[in-house]
């Protein structure tokens with residue numbers, strides 16, 4: 001079993017009075033086994049580390065962390081019912097997990113923490129988490145622009161002199177967005193005729209994750225859409241918040257574009273920049289004052305959204 005659903009439509013998936021419930025949309029579930037394994041690798045947990053997970057859900061990562069660190073760990077969870085159940089489950093298993101029901105974006109309890117795991121995706125690393133990261137500490141979380149599938153993993157360390165630095169890695173696995181934060185919207189398909197171009201960039205495979213992550217950040221507000229009635233030739237569909245849209249033939253023979261922008265022409269420009277920088281899949285992450293700057297080499301630097309909402313490309 002890869003993921004465990006603990007809540008359906010806001011109600012416990014297993015309730016004493018109702019038995020096991022099978023219907024409804026999952027509203028809380030564990031991370032996939034692959035994501036949990038990668039998170040544990042990135043965290044490099046050791047005996048005695050003070051550990052907190054933000055978005056602890058089932059408590060399974062907390063339980064693993066408590067067994068490795070051999071001390072009580074803390075899980076922060078926005079949903080009080082989910083937090084309560086995780087506390088009961090881990091206590092029944094005799095594992096030292098303290099669950100705190102609160103919005104983890106508003107701050108962490110106690111601290112400093114040697115290891116911080118963010119288990120939902122954020123547009124940039126919340127200052128509230130960085131403030132509580134101990135010297136020598138490691139923090140990991142998923143960074144997302146709200147474009148499904150185009151996420152990256154941030155691994156940050158605080159060095160002995162107190163400065164922060166880290167890496168951003170385009171990854172197969174990533175967490176879902178924070179509760180209440182929607183994915184980028186999918187505007188209606190325009191009814192007017194498309195502008196058509198031939199011989200365009202062949203859409204890179206979706207496993208070329210470094211490229212798609214760069215695209216997500218350099219063209220904020222753009223996402224891929226998977227129509228429920230896909231074209232038989234599996235056309236790649238990109239949509240922008242402003243109503244711009246592009247349908248690309250998988251062999252690059254044809255691009256149809258609608259709206260104020262030629263989205264595929266913009267994608268081609270980003271692809272040229274990414275290729276010129278050596279097609280990176282990992283990037284440096286620098287912290288300058290409160291700015292978080294991603295550096296992928298010459299011509300491929302951008303800033304994660306900050307307090308000023310800045311999405312600037314430098």
Ligand SMILES: C[S@@+](CC[C@H](N)C(=O)[O-])C[C@H]1O[C@@H](n2cnc3c(N)ncnc32)[C@H](O)[C@@H]1O
Pocket residue numbers: 028029030031032036054055056057058059060061076077078079082102103104105119120175176177178179
């Ligand atoms: C994908 S689950 C985490 C999975 C966890 N690692 C596990 O394997 O059980 C994400 C969890 O983050 C919680 N969450 C989302 N936004 C949150 C927030 N702002 N503060 C605290 N928890 C939040 C959700 O309720 C959900 O339970």
